[in-house]
Amino acid sequence: MADDPDPIKKKGQICEANFFTAELALQRGLKEEARRLFGLALVDCPPMFVEAQAAAAEVKMLGGSP
Known part of the structure; x- marks a missing residue:
């Protein structure tokens, strides 16, 4: 869950969630x-x-472009 009261930790969790969801989308051809x-x-x-x-x-x- 990407909902931590610590804003720095929360940002890291959101980062990871977006990254791994992107990997899944890529595997599905999206x-x-x-x-x-x-x-x-x-x-x-x-x-x-x-x-x-x-x-x-x-x-x-x-x-x-990144």
Whole structure:
């Protein structure tokens, strides 16, 4: 659940939720939805999160700019 009273922890949880939901969308062939969710992950992920780097790579692979 991405609903923590600590705003920093909550942002990290939202980052992870968006990233993994994007991965699922990508597996289902929903490229535009995946790109949208990876973009949201990029906004919310702290730079030190591996999901931030992975989301940037996925957006690039999908033809967008991180």
